[in-house]
Amino acid sequence: MTATLTTCPYCGTGCNFYLLRDEDGRLTGVEPAGNHPTSRGQLCIKGWNAHAFVEHPDRLTIPQIRTKGNLQPVDWQTALDLIHEKLSGIAEKHGPDSLMFLSSAKVSNEENYLLMKLARAGYGTNNIDHCARLCHSSTVTGLVETLGSGAMTNSLSCFDETELIFVIGSNTTEQHPLIGSRILQAVWRGAKLIVADSRKIRLARHADLHLRHMNGTDVALLNGLMRQILLEGLENRSFIESRTENFAALEKSLAPFHPEYVGKVTGLLPEQIVSAARMYAEAEKAMIVYAMGITQHSHGVDNVRAVSNLALLTGNLGRPGTGVNPLRGQNNVQGACDMGALPDVYSGYQRVSDPAARLKFSAAWQTRLPEKPGLMSTHAIEAAAAGKIRGMLILGENPMLSDANQNLVRQALEKLEFLVVIDIFPTETAQLADVVLPAACYAERDGTFTSTERRVQRGRKALTPPGEAQADWQILCALLQRCGVNADYVEPGEIMAEISRLTPSYAGISYARLEGNGLQWPCPDAQHPGTPILHREQCARGKGRFSPVAYRPPKELPDASYPLLLNTGRIGIHWHTGSMTRRSHLLDREERSAFVEINPEDAEKLQVRTRQQVKISSRRGAIQAAAKLTERVPPGQIFIPFHFAEGAANALTNNALDPESGIPEFKVCAVRIDPC
Amino acid sequence: MLKRLVERDLYDLLGRIADSYRLRVPGLLDDGTRTLLPWDGQQISLFGEPPQRKPTAYFFPQTDPLLKIDPRGQATSAAVAEKPFALFGLDSIDLAALAFTDRFFSNPPPDDHYLRRRNGALLIGLTGYAGPSREFLPLVKGNCDLELIACGEYWLARAGCKSADHWLAHYPHGDQEQLAVLQRESAQWNHWAAVAVQQAMELLQQDLVPDSFWEEIASRCILCSGCNLACPTCTCFCVQDRQTATGTVRSRVWDSCQLDAFMREASGHNPLGTEALRTRRRIYHKLVADPERWGEPGCVLCGRCDRACPTGIGMFAVTKEIVSRFAISSPD
Structure with a gap:
């Protein structure tokens, strides 16, 4: 038996476990790492089953090229040559910005870095993005503006010493179970818990206050809390004076948000708003935890600004047990952002529009670099549908199921002249590709991943990839070399060495130093111990900036034709588009097919019974799913997880985008239900 | 039969066992947790917390192929390694767990797949002053083939069954009086929970x-x-069937x-x-x-x-x- 310590491939919590192999080299299971600071001998159900999909017979094992409509096996050389010929051909004919590169929050830091290098140095475009666009792009935009850094400000250990946790728009026990459990432990230790979520999520059972505000009314709620805090003199005046700016503008902006008005907008009782404001502001140390319920709105950045304003107003920043704590979804979504798999920044958030940064990367990569920021992935889909993006390379993502408005995505991908997909399974997106390359999965390659608390950790190779599959970094090196860009790395540690040379926040990070429990960035030099808490003496931008926001309703609300509000998201047992968890026996068995949560009151009106198949329609599409009658959702709202291709929630969702972050409004659109 | 072994004897004994068995001994994983690992002849983590991985996983792993069915419908049982396991470092609790599981899988109808791995395996208890910080671990009552009882600088060793006597044959005799003292201490020992x-x-x-x-x-x-x-x-x-190009592989999964x-x-x-x-x-x-x-x-x-x-x-x-x-x- 061998036991290989590695980082969990699922959420951003950053648990570590051992992959166990028997003498025949077969994976037999996992064992949580007993002394790891996050896992502490524990895992969630996905972690306990993280070995299960690795050796699934559906794994892609050989490169394929579409010939006469069908994907046919070819050798690597042919596939890579064709990719380079097609991408460079399109760039030459229509300009580099007619290409789009989609990176992945599932691949390592090194691989994200290489793909952004390929897009920028190899093909001359800043059109690179990844699925953070769909989850925390609002956070990056909002928190960079207000605090100067878009990452979780504090560490998971802070839950052990906080007095109050305000969870808004995060189903933590299901989506970040080992963080959810820490919140529960804090509650049992005596910390107070406020949960703001329209659904009766598991965490709400333990909350001192559960605010079931209407989806999309977060700004009104948060502004209402701040107005009340000011009214009662519960703000932290010394913090506001010494550490912040623009307070007067905030104060002015809050005037309309009196409890009665907020109650009317949110559906809450005015006294709930007053209670929540007092409870949060009276705590000496309070943490705000949020996730997709805040970010996935057409006003997602405004929501983030409001969250940040609330923390600044009460001085809950820069100390243990406080902070603005966005929980990052994928195991390397923080790292993918850090590595510059974004259209406007290189690694370490160095702006492509900054001539000094451009010069630095040009010198390192020995090539000229484009200065115009690239397209966000959501805009790239629109551009592809309009025929402006002609070639696309997608690394380990499945936009056919994960992006809003599936019909638009299909139309866009089908319209491309050339689509390359690199993945581990034949996903719905890979089915549309001209070339499909088989990749190694997390268990088959070395690399690093950065968790939600900015902890950079090693992923380690436990077994060889199936068939001819190769690690993404090897595939990307082969493409870089075809572009004439130096990429002769022998192993991923050498890529990290280049990253640390070019990225101030990773400058002190090396594979040798990551042994043990990893390092939390910023880690600016080789002796630096890492940074568990950001913004301690001052914010990363200097003064914390209050950024006043006005309430804007969601783009599409229920009406006579589409009378129900659709909320989408994930369930604890499955992961995103299901390509891994639906191929993990125990997880697949637990939830086998698409379902829709309907409140019993609505079900009665609709005459729908439990487990009955129903048709759900929006202005963009229609799907079928089995009805699950539950009071988890309030009357008037339904919830559909987006894991299931056969009942794809994103066939219904609205691709109304936040004007700044480009995130779609996954949490609100109007639908109707009809019996099948 | 009670024998007395010094550390050199212990390694000699394990070396001989490793010739005929797939020997697993307590070792430290990368994060410092203790588990049973293949022995490479090097130093063993003799004392400490109980191994994290449950011992029954060696005979009943989390994912375990049972048989393969070829396209003609012919079923072949999954192969089991020729050499049986020898697990060293089991305390009375883990040995009780193995005994419990053995009884379950042996109960008619017996579970052939489990027993093919379990039969012939050697269970070696490690008791006495072998716990974390050399705390006392109670002696075992016949649930193992061999028991090594840590007594400070040396070990008392005894076979749990006649067929295991030969492993200890050439070591000097141990002190029965001392065993009696340890047995009395075991009788008074109670798990805190x-x-x-x-x-x-x-x-x-x-x-x-x-x-x-x-x-x-x-x-x-x-x-x-x-x-x-x-x-x-x-x-x-539960049972997992996976279809491959060469047939269906049926496994059981925890x-x-x-x-x-x-x-x-x-x-x-x-x-x-x-x-x-x-x-x-x-x-x-x-x-x-x-x-x-x-x-x-x-x-x-x-x-x-x-x-x-x-x-x-x-x-x-x-x-x-x-x-x-x-x-x-x-x-x-």
């Missing part, structure tokens, strides 16, 4: 724990299934009674359809059903479920709470 588990068991058997308690405990559960997967006496598995689908019928109806019912079942099975079936509880007090549970509702925690809330007089 034993009283609460026993009292909780009695309360459950008398049906003195209301349903509302299980609703409350279940509300803390985050459905990780770790309690079952870490438990050395949990034997439930299951968890905490999952909705564990008992869900094809119709969708579930006789254990709430988390409260499933949580109740987990504890009842160990403390009520197992004593009725086997004459002893299904909990061997290893504490693995408490360590694996992210929300503190493992066996020790739940039984402690049962006793504190429903016992007429609480334990000390």
